[in-house]
Amino acid sequence: MTRLLEQAVEAVRVLPDDVQDDLARMLLQLAGVEQPPYELTPEEAADIDASLAEADRGEFATDEEVRAMWAKHGL
Known part of the structure; x- marks a missing residue:
């Protein structure tokens, strides 16, 4: 893992759970991992x-x- 990605993960760790989940979904989608549509x-x-x-x-x-x-x- 690059240092920049490690920094990003550390910054996101302190955010509320729902925000962490939203950011994780976006990152997975950008990485090409299909995500279910947002309801x-x-x-x-x-x-x-x-x-x-x-x-x-x-x-x-x-x-x-x-x-x-x-x-x-x-x-």
């Missing part, structure tokens, strides 16, 4: 439907709102 919760499906409806209506975040969101997360 959305009813809440996630409703959020996606609401987002698509907003996009259909042309309701998008302003540049200012996007900058504020990035700033909130220190990016």
